[in-house]
Amino acid sequence: MNFFAHQELARKQTRRMIVLFTIAVICIVIAVDFVVMVALGIGRESRRGVADVGIGPMILTSLGVVAVIGLATLYRISTLRAGGSAVARQLGATPVPVDTIDFAYRRLRNVIEEIAIASGVPVPEIFVLEEETAINAFASGYSPADAAVTVTRGCLDKLTREELQGVIAHEFSHVLNGDMRLNIRLMGVAFGILVLAIVGRRIAEISGRSRSRDSGGIVILGIALLVVGYIGIFFARLIKASISRQREYLADASAVQFTRQTEGIAGALKKIGGLAEGSKLTSHDGEEVAHMLFGDGVGYSALFATHPALVDRITRLQPQFNPAEFAEIAKDWTQPLRVGETDDPNASLSGFAPARSSTAAASASQSASLPPAAREMRLSASGVSDQVGHPDxxxxxxxxxxxxxxxxxxxxxxxxxxxxxxxxxxxxxxxxxxxxxxxxxxxxxxxxxxxxxxxxxxxxxxxxxxxxxxxxxxxxxxxxxxxxxxxxxxxxxxxxxxxxxxxxxxxxxxxxxxxxxxIQVIDALSPSATRVTGRIKLGDVKAELCDLFSVVAEYGHDDAESARRAYVLGLNEVLPNAKPSYEPPENWQAALDRALPNLDRLTPAGKELVVRGLTCAISADGVVSVNEAELLRTVCAALHCPLPPILQQQG
Structure with missing residues (x-):
């Protein structure tokens, strides 16, 4: 499944969430109406043998419940309007300064910066949950431009650099594939349908401490709302579980595709299973963010689990896995060694290593030379489109x-x-x-x-x-x-x-x-307003496509005939039946500024074809300059399709 398929899946899951939310609201309304009927005696036979229907109070009650749930949902979403950092700060996370001198923080920032550059997205804000000794992490935000990545102190103390890369690559999958925006909406929806339970608990607690003679009835009301609220809790957990599980498998697979090895992310999952702290959050209530976490931070039952079973996740990555490894990991980390600032591949980011670790070895560093400013190469249209949101x-x-x-x-x-x-x-x-x-x-x-x-x-x-x-x-x-x-x-x-x-x-x-x-700054200024996926079709933006492909063809080729050929080749990939003439706009900058916002409103499938067509156009002459590659990357950024730095060649 590529980036564009993930985007379409995120749209389907949003619709599914809305349907389940509607069902949950209906069930809560029915339950509250039933409580009101019992309390007011509506429906009982009067002395004259006629049932008291009482439609008016029931309608008012139903409208009131819907209003409370709706307003609570909107309120919770509004508190997260600032984007990913708002979620991290509300959990009490500590921001990692850009100029940090802390060794573990510096290595964490290095890992995240390198993965961000490889993914073609802005470097996210970085936070650490210092009081959490378990191994866990999450990504939050509306778009890559306002994303924040948060890890627990347990990640720094117990994971090696390779294992942390696997965890961060998993979280970047959520950043790239539209999961974060869905997660924030899910937080608002869950709060909305949980609000009656919260109100009921507060009423019962306050009234229970009161010595007033009339407090008994209010306590009963609070308990009734709390009981009804458990319907909301049931649906909130069910919605999160139904949407989150499959995405975790996909994110694990994306992390493997990114790092090209299973040892990193599998090693992190094994440590969650082997160490006593596991992934459960203890100093913060993980209920609200359970669906966003790398590992199960709450300890739900199988029915409500937001994550697949740990052994299943590891087995998918390493079919030969034996659960007996959990005991070995627990034994090795019973009394970890403090090895300090070292590049030992067995040491954690904070400088701890298992008791039987050898600290003498250092991992071989990978290196790569920078490519020339222009070189002969023919790009793969399908390969480049598959790269979007999926670095390796x-x-x-x-x-x-x-x-x-x-x-x-x-x-x-x-x-x-x-x-x-x-x-x-x-x-x-x-x-x-x-x-x-x-x-x-x-x-x-x-x-x-x-x-x-x-x-x-x-x-x-x-x-x-x-x-x-x-x-x-x-x-x-x-x-x-x-x-x-x-x-x-x-x-x-x-x-x-x-x-x-x-x-x-x-x-x-x-x-x-x-x-x-x-683009990145504007997205960060108004994160909740950022449009990630659109609904319009390619035929609705024919003029914008012609301008875009004209500019790309003109600036990527030395003569008019080569440019015209590239223009036709690229545009035919997007609009096979169109036969527009090659007419580069006089003011190419203004043309692009007009075209890109409209093209950003395309459906994911339409954006995929645009990326394929642009790839065909810039590589039509077999030479791709850095300027052409950066223009392609800039257009992709404007379409919210992050592109890695090295483009996929044919063969």
């Missing part, structure tokens, strides 16, 4: 190479809150001194002279970067960028637009960088 080991190795090869001073500046904007500005400074002077004036106008001078100094280093390092550097700056207040980010986007227009023209390289950063 090659992408991870390439991301590690891109990340570690960025000079230390630039890396440090990208992670700094005050310098993150300046790093992006430095990437846009022009080589021509006259144009650069105008750009410096723009920065001075919107910021100050000191910031402009610092941008000039950073530009001396950014000019030496490999073309493929530019977007990863911007991605590394993103966590610090989105910590700025909204007015500051709005000025940042405006400054970017002025910088790329300083020479009176916009290059493709400038457009891609500014557009990609702007």
């Amino acid at each position: 080991t090659g992408d991870y190795v390439a991301a590690a190479a891109l990340s570690t090869s960025i000079p230390g001073a630039l890396n440090l500046a990208a992670h700094g809150r005050d310098q993150s904007m300046l790093v992006v500005y430095a990437l846009l400074l022009h080589a021509d001194q006259t144009v650069r002077d105008r750009q410096i004036e723009v920065i001075t106008h919107y910021h100050d002279a000191g910031s402009a001078a610092e941008v000039s100094a950073l530009a001396e280093q950014t000019r030496a970067l490999h073309p493929m390092q530019r977007l990863p550097l911007a991605a590394m700056a993103f966590p610090a960028l989105r910590r700025h207040p909204r007015p500051s980010l709005e000025v940042f986007i405006l400054t970017l637009q002025q910088l790329i227009k300083a020479d009176g023209r916009v290059s493709l390289e400038e457009y891609c960088l500014a557009k990609l950063v702007s």
Whole structure:
């Protein structure tokens, strides 16, 4: 199942959630109506032998219950409007600073940054549940631009780097495949149908402490609401279980596809089964986020389990698995050794190792060289579309190479809150001194002279970067960028637009960088409003498709005839029966700015065809430049289809 199929599945599961939610509300309304009927004696025969129907009170009761559930659902969703970090902070998680010097935090951030770059998405915010010694993690947010990844202290103390990579790759599957948005909606729905149980419990507790003569009736009302609320608890758990289980299998499989080995994620699952702490959260109520966690954080019965059985998950990854391994793991970790800051593959991120571990060995590092700016290659349309949202080991190795090869001073500046904007500005400074002077004036106008001078100094280093390092550097700056207040980010986007227009023209390289950063910042400013999947068909955006493919063909080929051929080849992949003429727009930037928002409203199947068609167009001449690859990646980002850094070739 590829990214686009996952997106369609997420839409179906949303509809399924709405149906189950409706059934739950109906059952709760019927139960409350029954309680009211009994309390008011509605339906009993009067002295004259006629049943008292009492339709009015029943209608009012039903409307009241629906209103309470609906308002509670909307309230809970509104409290999560800030995105993924809101969920983490409400659980009391500790943010991991971008400039952390803590060894375990630094290694955690390195792992997540490399996976983010390999996935083609912004680096998410990172949190740790410091009081939780169990092994667990979750990803939260509405879209990759506002995602947050949270791990427990148990992950840092007990998992090796390879095992943590498996867990984080599992969570990134949820980030990439639209699961996070569904999870947040599910939190709101679950709260809505649980609210009567919460209200009933509070009424019973308060009235029980009261000495008032009339408190007995109120206590009975509270108990009645609590009993009715258990219908909501039943349905809330049933809805979460029915939606979550299969997604966990899919996320496990995606993690294996990403890391190209089963030892990492299987090792993490084995430690959950072998260690006494397991994955159960103890210092926080895991009920609300149970469906989001890597492992079962509550301990549900089989009927309500949000996760498949642990042994089943491991056996799917390693068919030869023997549950007796749990006892061996428990024995090894009874008294772990403190080995400190080491690259021992058996040591955890915090520097602990099992008692029989040898700390002398170090894992062999993988390396990858950066590709040339342009080379002869023919891309696979189906291969590239399958890459969307599904990076593999090659992408991870390439991301590690891109990340570690960025000079230390630039890396440090990208992670700094005050310098993150300046790093992006430095990437846009022009080589021509006259144009650069105008750009410096723009920065001075919107910021100050000191910031402009610092941008000039950073530009001396950014000019030496490999073309493929530019977007990863911007991605590394993103966590610090989105910590700025909204007015500051709005000025940042405006400054970017002025910088790329300083020479009176916009290059493709400038457009891609500014557009990609702007998309991510805008998504982060209003995460709940971000559209991930649409409903319109390809035939409804024919004009936008023609503009998009015209621009891609014109900028990827040296002569008009080659460009026309690429245009026809790519567009035929999307609209086989269309025969539009090749007419590149005069203002290509404005054409793309008009086209991309409309194309983002396409269905997942439509977006998949667009990616395939663009791949055919840019590789029609057998040569793919970094600029063409970055344009493809930028278009994919605008369509909310994250693309890894290394594109899939034929064969």
